[in-house]
Amino acid sequence: MLVNTITHLLRQKLPPAEILVLDQSPVHTPSVEAALSAWDEQGTIRWIHLTEPSIPAAMNEALLRSRAEVILFLDDDVVPEADSIAAHGAAHENTGAAVVAGRVIQPWQEGMDFSQDEHFHFASTKPQWIDRFMGGNFSIRRKVALDVGGFDENFVYVAYNFEVEFAHRLRSKGYQIYFEPRACLHHLKSPDGGTRSMVDHLTTWNPSHAVGAYYCTMRTTAGGHRPSAMLHRFLSSVVTRHHLRRPWWIPATLLSELLGVIWAIALACKGPRYLREKPKV
Numbered sequence: 001m002l003v004n005t006i007t008h009l010l011r012q013k014l015p016p017a018e019i020l021v022l023d024q025s026p027v028h029t030p031s032v033e034a035a036l037s038a039w040d041e042q043g044t045i046r047w048i049h050l051t052e053p054s055i056p057a058a059m060n061e062a063l064l065r066s067r068a069e070v071i072l073f074l075d076d077d078v079v080p081e082a083d084s085i086a087a088h089g090a091a092h093e094n095t096g097a098a099v100v101a102g103r104v105i106q107p108w109q110e111g112m113d114f115s116q117d118e119h120f121h122f123a124s125t126k127p128q129w130i131d132r133f134m135g136g137n138f139s140i141r142r143k144v145a146l147d148v149g150g151f152d153e154n155f156v157y158v159a160y161n162f163e164v165e166f167a168h169r170l171r172s173k174g175y176q177i178y179f180e181p182r183a184c185l186h187h188l189k190s191p192d193g194g195t196r197s198m199v200d201h202l203t204t205w206n207p208s209h210a211v212g213a214y215y216c217t218m219r220t221t222a223g224g225h226r227p228s229a230m231l232h233r234f235l236s237s238v239v240t241r242h243h244l245r246r247p248w249w250i251p252a253t254l255l256s257e258l259l260g261v262i263w264a265i266a267l268a269c270k271g272p273r274y275l276r277e278k279p280k281v
Contacts, residue, residue: 098175102183144154145175150275160212
């Protein structure tokens with residue numbers, strides 16, 4: 001899927017000025033390894049190996065290494081439509097937005113008509129100003145990203161809700177986010193590679209998913225409302241169809257949530273881990 005994603009980018013109507021591949025997978029199949037090596041040697045991509053999977057750390061590395069004024073962040077398992085990059089660029093130019101969020105069509109949404117939807121979601125077809133974005137298809141002015149400190153690397157493992165916290169910091173500094181549906185891609189939801197090695201949050205006591213939710217609440221919710229917001233998350237974690245059908249998973253989920261709370265408090269006490277280095281050219 002990674003090779004296919006890069007191939008689609010190279011076939012865009014407006015090709016990218018550079019492609020940085022922040023590789024968090026420890027090993028690839030021989031054919032994928034050969035394709036990435038060849039592209040890297042030709043200068044088609046810049047293949048950067050990271051030793052530990054971390055979504056915000058990888059994105060911060062891209063901020064440091066990129067030479068572009070506007071950086072488009074994409075998942076590695078997507079099929080962008082032919083004019084997606086051009087649509088991102090046009091939206092930045094026409095709106096002056098700090099961030100342009102693109103349209104994301106999930107596998108279960110293929111073929112559906114969303115033209116009459118009144119409520120916003122990321123498969124919507126109506127351009128509009130919004131207050132959040134999805135990490136797998138958004139572009140940002142590099143200076144803006146550096147101005148707000150980059151991405152918080154305290155969002156560990158699957159980095160759940162890192163976009164929410166980042167958007168909160170953006171808006172607090174007066175920056176705006178624009179949704180451009182013409183900047184569209186189809187998300188394939190690959191089960192393998194990078195941070196996807198983490199366990200399923202519904203069938204584990206591991207707090208890898210829960211910690212991000214609680215840490216985000218602590219970073220973005222006013223002090224007086226934090227306890228109730230965290231309690232709501234804790235209780236609602238087991239109010240799901242999965243737990244209704246499999247109640248024996250309730251104790252494990254509650255343990256996962258409790259460990260997530262403790263971990264999030266420890267991270268919050270240490271303070272955020274923003275990008276503080278000077279950008280590398």
